[in-house]
Amino acid sequence: MTQKDHKADDLNHILDRVEQMMKDGTLELLPMAEQGATEDLTPGGFDHLEPAGVAQMQIDPEAGRRIHGKPEPRVHIETFGCQMNEHDSEIMYGILAQMGYVKAQGPDDADLLLFNTCAVRESAVEHAFGRIGQLKPLKYTNPDLIIGVCGCVPQVEGQVERIKRMFPYLDLIFGTHNIHRLPELVERARSERETVVDVWESMGDDFPDILPAAREGDLKAWVTIMYGCDKHCTYCIVPTTRGKERSRPYEVILAEVQELARQGFKEITLLGQNVNAYGKDLYGRHGEGAFDFGDLIELIDRNSPGIERIRFTTNHPKDFTRKMVEQIARAEKVCEWFHLPVQSGSDSVLRRMKRSYNRKQYLRLVGWIRELIPDAVITTDIIVGFPGETEEEFQETLSLVEEVQYDAAFMFMYSERAGTPAAQMEDRLSVPEKKERLQRLMEVQNRIARAKNEARVGKVYDILVEGLDKGKPDVVFGRTRGNILVTFPGDESLRGRIVPVRITRAGTWTLEGELVESPVTLA
Ligand code: SAM
Ligand code: SF4
Secondary structure, rough: OOOHHHHHHHHHHHHHHHHHHHHHHHOOOOOOOOOOEEEEOOOOOOOOOOOOOOOEEEOOOOOOHHHHOOOEEEEEEEEOOOOOHHHHHHHHHHHHHOOOEOOOOHHHOOEEEEEEEEEOOOHHHHHHHHHHHHHOOHHHOOOOOEEEEEEOOHHOOHHHHHHHHHHOOOEEEEEOOHHHHHHHHHHHHEEEEOOOOOOOOOOOOOOEEEEOOOOOOOOEEEOOEEOOOOOOOOOOOOOHHOOOOOOOHHHHHHHHHHHHHOOOEEEEEEEOOOOOHHHHHHHOOOOOOOHHHHHHHHHHHOOOOOEEEEEEOOOHHHHHOOHHHHHHHHHOEEEEEEEEEOOOOOOOHHHHHHOOOOOOHHHHHHHHHHHHHHOOOOEEEEOOOOOOOOOOHHHHHHHHHHHHHOEEEEEOOOOOOOOOOHHHHOOOOOOOHHHHHHHHHHHHHHHHHHHHHHHHOOOOEEEEEEEEOOOOOOOEEEOOOOOEEEEOOOOHOOOOEEEEEEEEEEEEEEEEEEEEEOOOOOO
């Protein structure tokens, strides 16, 4: 069977399930969004920012009106997947705001509806396809509605044809590399009878360094420092969907952070599939002119007045150097939170995954972090049931989890991605076997997380207050510098402030506390 056949097989299976659910009427009924005023989109402009030679977008503010024949057409984007996709949706909202769109209340009052899809696990693809099928009736109630599918799934070879066959009513399909072409794509989707398809294999040279973004919220912001991934882990579809590593120039990143500070944002998260590889493609790996992730962290830490907290994700243990840990330890605003995906505790599985580090090297990195930043919070991603994983190999993952004592972990069953090397490997585990291992792993990790949280009771942490807790009028929530969620009695006036909170109760994933009135020494 060719690679192409494998990919076809994979999505075929999902499409069949969704199609069957549509036939059976077992897809959930369409939830109707609340009717009411639409939201203003703040495009997050960068007008003050014109570093020499930096490419920016030119956007026609009349485009939305021309396309839909009315002022302030409404857009709704449904986003699936990781922070990259969420931030891409913010960028698309930003571009559309500059074209004259406003945010719809939900899908049912939109003039333009986009599905930003994720392909990393089969369940994510199923979820997106289910939702696209579920919203089909909107095309009948509003024939002028433009519907598009974008993001990672269309980047997977052979899938555009399937999406078209499955959802023939779509107006537009595009990928991850050409979101800057959104204005012309939507114009074409309006004027052409056939589904407009525009999926690029890689990011072109015309990809702008600066893109507008209408961010969710006004306290915390994602800032992309690099696109793509060069690692090619054998289970992962991301290098196919996101292409090769491409760093943004540091001047542009710094200017974006400074603009966010000017707009009142308090926290930024530097974003990339492997932030520790930052700069290699632009500034070289070693020697004169080299400028790496640690240097970027230092630069931003020193030059971002107004920003209180700096985070970064995701890390790759292979590229995380001791020098970077030292720079992070020195940087005042950089938070003590390290998301260090390990994937497996077994050297033989790590080799089959092509992770390019072994258990000992990973533990050496954890050791540097604990030595230089003793109160660091360390979290991880783990995959169970990789092809051929034996009980002994799985036990090594359990023992690594015990040894590192992670504060939290995202734990996944291996999901076969057609076209990746792992999909061709022998000895696949059955779903019940994978489930059973996942269950055992979760039991160990959850016990550790709870014990770590219980040890926090009585200590005082600085909390950046994000708002009211799920609509309760007298409880607020926020996060420690280590990224642990804390709720405590308080009101809306605390929003955006960093306040000392004493922990009074621990759960597995979250903490409860109380505001400390008098000055104290922080944990
Ligand atoms: N670049 C990041 C890294 O290397 O850690 C991860 C990106 S990926 C979107 C997030 C996580 O999804 C990975 O760390 C991995 O644990 C999980 N993942 C990726 N491919 C997977 C697959 N085929 N099956 C199950 N989990 C997968
Ligand atoms: Fe996927 Fe590996 Fe790249 Fe992470 S580092 S995005 S897991 S290929």
